[in-house]
Amino acid sequence: MAFNAIHKKPILDVIRDELPVLLPSAELLLSMTPTHTVYHNNRTKDTVVHSMNQGTPQGGSASSALFNLGQSRSICEESRPSIYALDSLLQRQLQVKMSYLALASSALMTSAASLWRPN
Helix, strand or coil: CCCCCCCHHHHHHHHHHHCHHHHHHHHHHHHCCCEEEEEEECCCCEEEEEEECCCCCCCCCCHHHHHHHHHHHHHHHHHHHHHHHHHHHHHHHHHHHHHHHHHHHHHHHHHHHHHCCCC
16 A cells, blocks of 8 residues: 555645645645545455555545655656766757757858859
């Protein structure tokens, strides 16, 4: 269960910075702790109660969105080096293409100039 493994602070930080209009609702949802989730097996007649003191409510309609928001900054920070590497590669490819375009343009201008003869 990943939903109860995340701390509430990163979730609220992202919402405070990116979606402040949702902050009161998020604070309300995340303040309802501890949450108790009851699992009952009718066949074996076993009942297990899980108490969650952090994270998002298991099975809540907004839980996955809140969980993903809480993870978003960590994911962005961890993927940043590869994004920069890709960005550098794309910039280099763009520079090479622009160089080829400049050479082709120069060659075209030279050809056009040699064909043009004033009267």
